Amino acid sequence: MQNWLEFQAVVMAAGKGSRIPEMTATKPKCLLPVGNKPMIYYPLKMLENAGFSETKIIVTDNYASDIQEEVDRFGFEMNLNFIPIPSDEDWGTADSLRHIADYILTDVIVLSCDLITDVDLHNVLNVYRNNNASLVSLYFSPPQDDQYIFTVPGPKSKNKLEKDIIGYDSKTSRLLLMASASDYEETMLLSSSLLYKCSNITLCSQLLDSHMYVMKRWLVNYLVKDKNISTLKGELLPFVVKKQLSKHCKNVESSEKFVEENEKPDIFNIPKESDIENKIRSLSSFGSMINSEEVIKCFAFVVNSNIGVRANTLYDYCRINKIINKLNIHLGDEKDKISPEAKILSNQFDRETCFVGSNTTIMEKTSIKNSTIGSRCTVNSKTRVTDCILMNGVIIEERCVLQNCIVCHDAIISAGCDLKDCLISGNFKVPPGEKHYNEVLTAVDRLMEI
């Protein structure tokens, strides 16, 4: 395996999953199953496929051992370096990156644990290399095909997205504007410096930010200097993107100031060229031309063809579970899809569309379709399970009908239940014979914790 010295990878897996509290109350977000594997498996697999031999994973300290145990079971060949951060202090992604700044020696790729995509990482890196970019961010076009229309379990609610407005140069796809729609009221002001910079801007509010960033080492240095920034997407990116437009004056005065007051470091003083870059420049016949190059250059890599999902909302989590089969990701052999240790006695079990974990028992006279079933589950006879996600340790008793449900770990569905479009939270026991539609079934006291 090739040893990459060009980039270091960091996977942010300390997210609390605050958008899906029903499922993440007792389990870290990164371990929620997608196609029978914890979702963190997918970004790690992508890094390993791209040739990385070492990855840092940021986890919260209370779940560190759980996550490590789960991930180790997949036997990644690359070195996984788990870095715990305090779970009780609300650290953002930038805080986490600042925490490990000493270990970051090269340019860095930051991924989120909930990113599931079949994009080739090399394409993104090539954009970064070709443009000598300071930062490259990956965006997905909104899904065009409507064939994945489905009902989200739980109460019917408008799937209201926080809309980000991204502006990029239509030709060079240079990232020029990043804002949240909520920043504006009725109109958005486009500054003349922005319009001057680029005469053909594409503005889009539908793009999905993958939270995958490739950035220069000096940006991490800047993060260390500016302690006010706590998140990458919310604060660092808009700041850096905006700074592209401002003029950079190289006077001595500013650098002196920078020494004096450490609170507001000038971002333009941070970027430093490596020796090799200096040498290349001095030997190049274009030397003087390149010298006038801008210091900060952000680019957007907008993907149209591939599928990319951030499973951080209930909608997206359901969606990725439904389309994971179709993704161009190698999910392993048949034995990984349906564990050989599972005991499947059902004769109406659709092997093509289902995932089953180890030590799961599926009794006779059951019908299972389009479902993901974790390990240690028991599905008793005379039960029908369609379009469902059953996490680990779920017990479904006899004569149940489950349609389009998410059943969290160690929940028990008692005999004779009829559940449709429901979300059953962890350790909950549904009493026998109940019928529920479009509901979240949870122990009230557990939700109060959040």
Added chain:
Amino acid sequence: MSSKVEKQDVLQAVVVASFFHKNFWPAAGKDDSCLVPMVNKPLLYYTLDLLESSGIVDVVLFCSSCSTDRIKTFVRDTSFHRLNVTYSSSDTCRSFGDVLRHLDACALIRNDFVLLWGNVIGKLSLLPLVKQFKELRQRDKGAVMTLIYQQGNSDTGQTLVLSSDSHRVLFHNKSRGKINLPLELVLNETVQIRRDLLETNIAICSTAVPPLFADNFDFQTKDDFVKGLLINEEILNSTLYVHIIDKGYVNEVFDWPSYQKASHDILHRWSYPQVPEIIDKYSLRYGNVYFGENLKLALTCDVGNDTVIGSDSIFGNGTSIFKSIIGKNCNIGNNVVIENSYLFNGVNVKDNSVIQYSVIGENCLIKENSTIIDSCILGSNVVIESTTELKQKQLCSSNFNNKMIKLSPKAYVYDAENDSDSDGEQETSGLRYHKKSCSSYSYSSSDNDDTASIVASIPDDTCMFYSEVVDSLIRGFEDHVHCDNLILEINSSRYAYNINYREANFQVIRAMLTLNNKAELKALNQVRYYAQLQSQLDYFMPVLKNYIKNMDSCEDCLSAIEDVAKCEDMLNTVVVKVIHHLYDMNVLSEESILKWHQKDEDGPFSKIIRDKTSKLVEWLKDAEEETDSDDSS
């Protein structure tokens, strides 16, 4: 198939050959602007040629009734064989909107049509675009117009916001600088913000366009139309689209800067096949030099790059031409210099004249040793007398509204400032003219001018302040104005030119010592000079006391005296007396004099003046000791 049905299918083009602006005045009038020569062909020729080459047969040409005959003659003479031109004219039309209302009233439009002005040059195949428009109408019934833009490279100043996939116009802003974009536009779909689109003035319209103009009588221009449709999108239920051409060349000519640009493009063959040797009889030489037929060029005449010389022209010895377009039948004398200029047909330039950055109208006569530079525009038949110098002037051959200044019997200068009833229309033409002179003609030189003026303006303020103070003081002394009023006057000048306190002290003293001009000084001898100076100083004593109050101001006063004495011998001889007098009058304190004297200055003069005053200083020191001893005793 009946002939009537066929007639329905024939694609029509509407050419608006009346521009409703006077941008080309006085070289071309308001009504016949479309006939202004562009590389020795009327502008309208290029538009009609574009239509003919794109396969359009049926053309409706709108022109104002007074220019109809000229345009008819031109079209007949040029023989556009394939075009079937219908003329439509009206006296009441005052704007582009009126023209479309007129068309609506005449019911000349049968189907979707191409709408363009008579100022478009270039080549564009319109039929595929019309086909696209018809397809578009199938999808969007509300589509009324496709505006055609050319892909440019640089910032054009106007902002268009388009829907990314359909190229529907969502927002339009003509002004530079920041824009306020309605948020809902961005949230609904992906949009493109385009600032790199060049207007071509060609639009493909549905039959709904003329009635829309008729219904909305406040639509005067196409911009009004676009703006109105975007604002009242729901009410009017009409949508606009944009088509962007990224290859080929289409350009519009609407004022002198764009005229220059288009001429340049034609000479550089961007507009091929609309290049001189194809549209007329020219031979192309190296360096984009186009020679017409029957030229008589003297052996010693120098023809530089990017030049067109119309047929039957005559050039004298030692004449040099550079980046210029010379019309037909021109007669240029000896040692004439013509640079970056446009001479229309039949111009006669006599020996030793210079023409730079100017437009000379038809049949003008420029007599010997004249200089016409910096965006002069001469109307037709102007006669410039010999050794005339013209700069940034617009000239006509007759005084048509009695507001012109007479230069010679056949040359009247348009006076933009004194034209009292110049309404908005005329203002724009003035602006264009101004724009021409400073922005487009020579970027580098105008830039230099700008920086130079900025540099000059910094010390200028002080100079202006000084001269105003001198004026105030002279007038004050002669008319015996009260000193308080003078102080008020000086202070107001000080604020006007933003002069700081110490600078003001310095300049006031300087002014006071230099009230007499050189001639007067010569007449005075030393004694009388001092007598007069003393009387002046006594008169201005309240002013002096007002400004010279403390140590710092005394210092300023002394340095001002030193400064003036340095340049003026007369004062130099009496400088000790002046300082002594001011000391006696309690204006200067002895402390300040001593301090000034001790201060070591470089330069021989400051030494001389200090030597001169050393006696006074010693006396002062003695006096000080005396007072000291008096105090102690």
